[in-house]
Every structure is written in C-alpha cells, then in structure tokens.
C-alpha cells in the first residue's frame with residue numbers, strides 16, 4: 061500500500077465532489093434540507109403523485125440524463141410501512157424498468173435490475189463473499205491496510221479534509237483491491253463507473269486481463285469467486301461469461317464506492333457536530349456500531365430507489381396504474397414518526413430496529429456488511445490515531461448537499477500532533 065501516496069488528491073477531489081460536474085445529473089448541488097418537506101408530505105398521506113425531487117423543490121435533472129420515463133406516471137412513497145409493502149411485493153413491483161431508458165440498457169447485465177428467480181440465482185453466486193462472517197476477510201485483506209496507509213499520509217499535519225483524503229479513497233481502494241486492481245488504475249476505474257455512459261471500455265481494458273489471469277490461476281479475491289461461479293440458465297450449467305463478470309464488477313463499483321464514501325462523511329459529521337456523542341464513542345468503542353447504524357437511519361446517502369408497477373394496484377389509498385414508476389423515499393421512511401420517537405434527532409442510544417438505509421426485501425444491500433466493516437475500521441482508527449480529533453471551526457462549515465445522492469461538502473478536522 062506504499063503506492064497509496066501516488067493517489068492524486070486533486071483528481072480525487074474532482075471525482076468525489078458532489079458539487080462537481082460528475083454529480084450534476086444527480087442533483088449534487090441541491091443545498092436545501094429536504095426533511096421538513098418529507099414530513100409535510102407524509103402528514104397529508106404516505107403516497108403522492110410525482111417524483112421525489114420536484115415534490116421537495118428540486119427542479120434540476122433526474123438521476124441519470126434527464127428524468128427517466130417522462131411519459132410514465134410517477135408516484136413517491138414517504139412512510140416506512142408502505143415502502144416495506146412495495147419492497148416485499150415482487151409480483152406487483154419489479155426492479156426491471158418497464159420502458160426504454162438509460163437503466164434498461166443495463167438491465168440485462170446488472171442484477172440490481174433483475175427480478176424473481178433470476179435475481180436470486182445471480183445474487184447467490186456472490187452472496188457467500190458478503191455474509192457477516194466474511195467481514196473479517198474484507199477487513200484483514202483490504203480495509204485495515206488501506207485505512208492505516210491513508211492516515212500515515214496526513215497524521216503529522218494536524219488538520220485534514222477527511223471527505224477527500226480519507227472517506228473517498230477507502231471504499232474505492234477496497235473494491236478495486238478485491239478485484240485485483242492496483243491503486244494506479246483505481247481512479248480510472250472510478251471515473252469509468254461514474255461517467256454518464258458508464259464507460260465499459262475502460263473497465264474492460266483494466267479488468268479483462270485480470271479475469272483471464274484468474275481463469276488460469278484463481279486467487280483469494282472477488283474476481284476469482286466470479287470466474288469459478290457456475291449459473292444454470294435454461295437447464296444448462298455454465299460459467300459466467302466475461303460480460304456477466306464485467307456487469308457484476310460495474311455494479312459493485314458503482315454501488316460500493318460512492319455510497320460508503322458519503323455515508324462515512326455523514327457519520328463523521330454527525331459525530332463531530334454532536335461532540336457529546338463523539339466523546340462517548342471515543343471513550344467507549346462499543347458505541348461506534350450503534351452510531352454507524354443511527355447515521356444510516358438519520359441520513360442515508362441514497363434517499364430513494366425506484367420500482368416499476370406491473371399491474372394496476374393501490375398504495376396508501378392512491379390508485380397506481382400498471383406501468384407506473386414508484387419512488388421509495390427511504391430517507392423519509394427512516395424518519396417516520398410512526399416508527400421512531402424524535403425521528404429528526406441523531407441519537408445512537410435509541411432502540412433502533414430495522415431501517416431502510418440499506419434498503420429492504422430481496423435487493424437489500426449486498427455489501428452492507430462490507431460497508432459496516434469499512435465505516436467501523438476507519439472511524440475506530442481515526443479515533444485511535446488522531447488525539448483530540450474535532451471539527452475544524454476555522455474551516456468553511458461543512459454542509460450536507462445533494463438530491464439523489466447526499467453527502468457532505470467537506471469533513472474538516474483538526475487534532476493534536478506530538
């Protein structure tokens with residue numbers, strides 16, 4: 061990991077700044093706190109016609125290029141119970157888009173868009189590498205080394221913007237490490253995974269030689285798991301094709317690097333701006349796990365995911381015609397007062413229960429235990445190695461921004477150096 065020093069901070073900043081062009085199409089510059097609107101909408105009914113963004117005053121572009129499916133009816137769901145109803149009813153609400161659009165282009169190779177048996181079979185191929193007991197494998201193989209190598213680069217400085225120098229790099233280097241991709245190609249990979257067209261040519265150029273090498277000689281990594289996996293399609297058992305493996309890789313990169321980056325920043329800011337919780341966690345690390353879980357409830361980085369209705373139905377008293385797009389606002393559901401007392405308060409001591417920070421139902425986040433391991437290892441190490449870690453009051457005060465992907469503008473901190 062000594063090559064970690066070769067990571068160009070300016071390049072990371074460009075690729076990991078919610079206000080940069082990379083995030084323009086996902087509402088990265090949206091500055092308003094949407095939670096008062098979530099409450100206002102939920103108070104008049106759990107389900108509203110329309111798309112989440114415009115309903116809370118965001119009139120910029122949609123998630124990818126423009127609002128997908130402008131011709132279809134759209135509905136948004138704001139309470140916990142109705143979100144769960146939709147997630148659990150795979151016969152009525154599917155993940156595969158029902159109309160042409162940018163998502164449909166990926167729907168044949170990315171399991172996020174698969175449904176039913178096909179989704180189960182593909183997910184089962186990699187599930188074994190993502191179960192809780194494999195958390196230690198991820199931590200020992202990739203996470204811990206990356207975390208400590210990064211802290212080595214700034215420990216003597218006494219101040220840092222952790223958002224870029226730390227939070228952004230850890231998940232990217234973890235996923236890339238698990239693919240056998242070195243630090244030098246990690247930023248090219250990140251750029252490819254975030255580009256509007258999801259630049260498969262760059263991914264293929266970097267990953268195909270690794271896939272071919274692992275087919276010859278498997279190692280202890282995720283690409284080796286994929287090359288050895290067999291899937292039964294139409295009664296025939298076969299190895300995954302290179303295209304299948306690239307689809308998996310693209311999904312893991314897209315789903316696993318940006319999310320953990322932003323959630324780590326959100327968790328750190330939650331602690332830094334609630335100093336009594338920061339002190340409590342510093343003194344008793346058993347509180348770190350509940351603090352991470354509470355941050356996922358209180359401010360999940362991905363506030364919304366969508367499903368597609370395949371038949372006429374009804375939700376929360378609202379008629380939903382077949383073909384509708386149903387946006388599940390996990391962020392609003394996670395502050396549903398019917399489920400949590402004082403829902404707007406960041407309170408790691410609350411009896412938490414299940415939340416929707418990682419989604420729910422069959423598509424519940426595959427990488428949630430990896431994400432938890434990254435967040436835990438990273439924050440634990442910061443508290444161990446940076447004495448007196450606190451918010452840098454002299455820096456521009458950080459804000460949580462973004463519409464469809466939310467995260468901090470910066471995580472400026474200072475600490476004592478000896």
Ligand code: HEM
Nearest residue numbers: 171172315316319320323365417418419423425426427431
């Ligand atoms: C804190 C960080 C993370 C958050 C908040 C998060 C959130 C989510 C959510 C809400 C979903 C559900 C999407 C839906 O229902 O349509 C999801 C799915 C997924 N996530 Fe994560 N995620 C995180 C980290 C990761 C990591 C680290 C990985 C991989 C190493 C990962 C891989 C995936 C995959 C593969 C899926 C699709 C699962 C499926 O379709 O069956 N995620 N994630």
